[in-house]
């Protein structure tokens with residue numbers, strides 16, 4: 644479904660742009676249809692930069708991005724338009740994900756109207772259908788973000804991402820701001836919609852246990868590089884790289 648080869652991104656800043664941060668260094672992997680790939684690594688290792696490169700919110704310095712075998716690396720904004728709908732990101736902060744001045748109805752139908760995919764009545768119908776899919780009722784439609792819980796907001800955010808029938812979803816710590824029981828419900832919703840629509844997920848998290856539980860494969864990132872990528876079970880049972888061993892050991896100590 645989506646494949647990256649040799650992706651690199653360096654940020655420069657400061658006096659004469661002399662400060663350089665190699666945020667992503669020569670990263671390659673692929674995610675199949677219906678697969679969830681876990682991306683694990685400490686804060687600042689380059690996870691968000693990598694995901695932004697993949698959906699082309701940031702230009703890569705080097706490397707290639709393929710979406711269903713189409714090389715989209717050098718696509719222009721216009722060429723990206725139809726693909727934008729197919730690649731969505733769900734961020735970790737439910738509170739800032741929705742416009743506080745919009746009701747759930749407005750938030751849900753907006754993408755459909757903006758992309759001129761359907762008229763208002765049909766969009767409203769689709770919004771109710773999607774709310775049902777994520778386990779919420781149509782009573783949500785008239786509420787504003789401050790009138791619903793964090794877990795409910797995250798479900799609306801998922802429903803909103805689904806309005807455009809994406810094929811690839813980046814889940815950037817989607818449950819880290821939620822308490823454990825709500826986290827489990829949101830993960831269940833994500834797994835359910837994935838199996839229904841066969842989407843590919845890139846699941847970004849610090850939580851090795853959660854990643855091992857929900858992802859068939861994982862990649863471990865350290866200082867911009869992928870130091871290990873394998874089946875989650877193999878990573879947990881036979882970590883190869885010293886950094887991965889350290890992570891698995893820390894996870895074992897916490898239990």
Ligand SMILES: Nc1ncnc2c1ncn2[C@@H]1O[C@H](COP(=O)(O)OP(=O)(O)OP(=O)(O)O)[C@@H](O)[C@H]1O
Pocket residue numbers: 654655656664665666684685686687688689690691692693
């Ligand atoms: N726009 C930017 N300009 C300069 N440096 C940046 C920029 N964006 C990210 N960086 C740097 O690139 C590195 C990787 O950042 P990134 O946000 O991708 O890490 P992360 O793994 O997602 O961290 P976290 O888990 O805390 O979100 C960091 O050193 C960060 O400071």
